[in-house]
Amino acid sequence: MEKERISYHKSVQKVYDRIKKDGIVNIWDRYDAQGFGSDPDKRCPFCLKGARCDLCSNGPCRADASIDKRGVCGITADGMAMRKMLLRNIMGASTYHYHTDTTIRTLRATAKGKTPYKISEPEKLRSFSERLGLDVDGSDKEVALRLCEFVEKDFNRPFHDSSKIVEILAPEERQEVWKKLNIFPGGIYGEMMLSTSSCLTNIDGYYASLALKAMRLGIAMAYQSQIVNEFCQDILFNVPKPHKMRVNLGVLDPDYVNVLPNGHEPFLGFALVQEARKQEWQEKAKEVGAKGLRIIANIETGQEMIQRWEMDEIFYGFTGNWIMQEAILASGCVDAFVADMNCSMPIDPIYAKKYKFKLIPVSEVVAFEGIKERLDYIPEEAETQASKLLQMAVDNFKERHDSIEPVLGLDINEAIVGFSTESILDALGGTLDPLLDALKEGTIKGIAGLVSCTSLRDKGQDVHTVDITKELIKRDILVLSMGCGNAALQVAGLCSQEAQDLAGPGLKALCKQLGIPPVLSYGTCTDTGRIADLIAAVSDALGGVPIPDLPIVAVAPEYMEQKATIDAIFALAFGLYTYVNPIPTVTGGPDLVNLLTQDCKDITGGILHVETDTIAAVDAMMEHIEKNRNKLGI
Numbered sequence: 127m128e129k130e131r132i133s134y135h136k137s138v139q140k141v142y143d144r145i146k147k148d149g150i151v152n153i154w155d156r157y158d159a160q161g162f163g164s165d166p167d168k169r170c171p172f173c174l175k176g177a178r179c180d181l182c183s184n185g186p187c188r189a190d191a192s193i194d195k196r197g198v199c200g201i202t203a204d205g206m207a208m209r210k211m212l213l214r215n216i217m218g219a220s221t222y223h224y225h226t227d228t229t230i231r232t233l234r235a236t237a238k239g240k241t242p243y244k245i246s247e248p249e250k251l252r253s254f255s256e257r258l259g260l261d262v263d264g265s266d267k268e269v270a271l272r273l274c275e276f277v278e279k280d281f282n283r284p285f286h287d288s289s290k291i292v293e294i295l296a297p298e299e300r301q302e303v304w305k306k307l308n309i310f311p312g313g314i315y316g317e318m319m320l321s322t323s324s325c326l327t328n329i330d331g332y333y334a335s336l337a338l339k340a341m342r343l344g345i346a347m348a349y350q351s352q353i354v355n356e357f358c359q360d361i362l363f364n365v366p367k368p369h370k371m372r373v374n375l376g377v378l379d380p381d382y383v384n385v386l387p388n389g390h391e392p393f394l395g396f397a398l399v400q401e402a403r404k405q406e407w408q409e410k411a412k413e414v415g416a417k418g419l420r421i422i423a424n425i426e427t428g429q430e431m432i433q434r435w436e437m438d439e440i441f442y443g444f445t446g447n448w449i450m451q452e453a454i455l456a457s458g459c460v461d462a463f464v465a466d467m468n469c470s471m472p473i474d475p476i477y478a479k480k481y482k483f484k485l486i487p488v489s490e491v492v493a494f495e496g497i498k499e500r501l502d503y504i505p506e507e508a509e510t511q512a513s514k515l516l517q518m519a520v521d522n523f524k525e526r527h528d529s530i531e532p533v534l535g536l537d538i539n540e541a542i543v544g545f546s547t548e549s550i551l552d553a554l555g556g557t558l559d560p561l562l563d564a565l566k567e568g569t570i571k572g573i574a575g576l577v578s579c580t581s582l583r584d585k586g587q588d589v590h591t592v593d594i595t596k597e598l599i600k601r602d603i604l605v606l607s608m609g610c611g612n613a614a615l616q617v618a619g620l621c622s623q624e625a626q627d628l629a630g631p632g633l634k635a636l637c638k639q640l641g642i643p644p645v646l647s648y649g650t651c652t653d654t655g656r657i658a659d660l661i662a663a664v665s666d667a668l669g670g671v672p673i674p675d676l677p678i679v680a681v682a683p684e685y686m687e688q689k690a691t692i693d694a695i696f697a698l699a700f701g702l703y704t705y706v707n708p709i710p711t712v713t714g715g716p717d718l719v720n721l722l723t724q725d726c727k728d729i730t731g732g733i734l735h736v737e738t739d740t741i742a743a744v745d746a747m748m749e750h751i752e753k754n755r756n757k758l759g760i
Contacts, residue, residue, distance in 0.1 A: 133587035137375040137537040141453035157582045175714025176207030182327040204333035204715030218692035219347040226355040235505035237270035242509040251361045283313030285320045292349045297662045311346035333718045344696030352655025366433040366546040376538025377443030378459035383411045383419040385519045389466035392430035397512035399441045429650040447610035449587040458532035462519035482526040484518045541616035545646040547660045558667045566760045569632040571602045572677035572751035578611025579686030583708040588614035594683040597744040599644040602630035609651035620645040674701035674731025677751045682706045698732035703750045
C-alpha cells in the first residue's frame, strides 16, 4: 500500500515499515488480502449490499430486489439488510451497556469505601441525582447509592414500561415524536430482548418495523447507557476540563517501563496511574535499569482518561486510535498491554511474542488465543490488581529492553483535550449566549458533532476524517469530536490553537476570542449521549426549536463497528442530519435506502446522507445547515 493508503499519520507509516521488515502479519496487509483482484475495497457484491443471510440452515441466502429474489423464508433484500443492521445495533447497545454496568458497580463500591477511587465531583453527583428526581439530602455515599439503585431499576424495566430516565432527560418535543411512532423505550435490557427476538427467522422480516425497533433501542442506549455512564464516570474521576496532552507515537520512550491500558473502560487505567505515582514504583522501575515507569493512554480507555486527568511525567500521554494498535505494539517500547472491554485485536498475541511484552486481559469479555494469564477487573480489588499489573511490567522491562530494537524518532505533539458541556459553558462565561449569538450573527454557520471510528475502507486510517474536518472548519463550522475520530484529529493537530489558522474567518475569530481550537475534543463514542444532552440545551436556549431545525449535523466520516451503527440510528431518531462513510451495507434494499435517506425526515426529522467525496459531502451538510438557518431567520 502507498503511504497515505496506510495512514494519515507519518508515525504510523514509519512503524509499518518496521512491521513489514519483521515479516509480521498486519491490518493493512490483511485488509488488502480481503479484496478481489488488485482492488482492496472490492468485496462480495451481495455482502456489500447487505443482501445476504446465514441465520438458518436453509441459507446462506442471497436476495436481489430488482427481480424480487428473496431468501428461502421469503424475506426481501430490504428485510435482510435491516435485520442485519438491527443485529449489529443490539451488539453495539449491549457493549455500551456492559461498560455502564461496570461503571455503576464501581460507583457503588466506591461509595461504600471499597475501591481506591473517590467521589471526585460531589456537585455533579447531586445535580444529576436531583435532575433525576432523587432525594439529595444526606451524605455523598447515601446519594450515590440512591443513584445506583434508581438507574439499575430503570435498566431492568420491561420494554412495555416506559423508561423514567428517558422521560426525564429527553427533550419533550422528541418524546412526543417517539410516542406517536411507538418507539418510546422501556428498560435497556428489555429493549435488547425485544430487538433480538424480532430478528429470529420468521419473526419480523419487515424492514420498516425493524428500523423503528433499531431507533427505539438507540434511544434507550443513548440515555440509559451513554449519559448515565459518562455522568457517573464524571462523578468518580472528574468532569472534563480543557488542558494540554501529549499525543502520537512519540510518547513511547523505550527507556521507560511503559504500561498501556487499552480498550473502552478506564477503571484500571486510573488505578494504574494512582499506583504509578507512588515513589516506590518509580524506584522499582529504576532498579531494573529503566528511567522510570509511565502509564500511556491508549484508544478509548485512553480518551476517557486524558479528558479527565492532566498529564505529568508518569501519566505521560496518549498514542492514538485502534488501527494504530499494531504500530504501537511493534514500536518496541511496550511492557504491559492491559486489555479491557473492546478494541483489543485477536492478533495481539503474535505481537506480544515478537516484541516481548505482557498481554493481560482484564475484562470477562476479552480473551486471546494462547494467552492464559488474565486479571478480570473487580472494583473492590482495583488497587491490588493495579499493583500486580505494574509488577508484571517492571519484571518484563529488562528482557524487552535488552532484546528488542525500538523504533526511534516518532512524532509527538500536543492537543487541547477535556471539553464537556460544563467546560464549554465555563469558556462561554457560564451561559450558552455567546455561542448562540455567534450562530445567530453568522460568525459560525453551524455545529458538527463528529462521532467517528476509523476505517481502512476506501482510504487510509484517518485520512477521510481529517479531510472532512478541515473542510468543515474552513467553512466556519465548529466541530465537537468524539470517539476514535477524536484521536485522529488530536494526533493530526486539529485540536490545537495552531489549527485556528485552518478555520474560516468567523470561526477563527471566535476561537481567538475564547482561546479554543476549532475542533473541541469532546470525548469518546460513549459521549454521543452527552452531546445529545448539549444539543437539547441549545434547542431549549433558542426557545424550544425542534431538534431537526437546528443548524447542527452529525458526522461519521469513518464509522467502523457495531457501536457506531447504533449511534447513527440514534442520531436519526433524535432528528439529526447524519453523514456516514463508508457506504453502509444496506444498498441492496432500495426501499430501506429510501426510508433512511428520504422518508425519515418526515417521520423523525432525521436524514441519512452517504457520500464518499469530501467536498460533495460537506456541500450537502452546508446546504442542510443554510436551509435551517433560513428557517430560523438567522
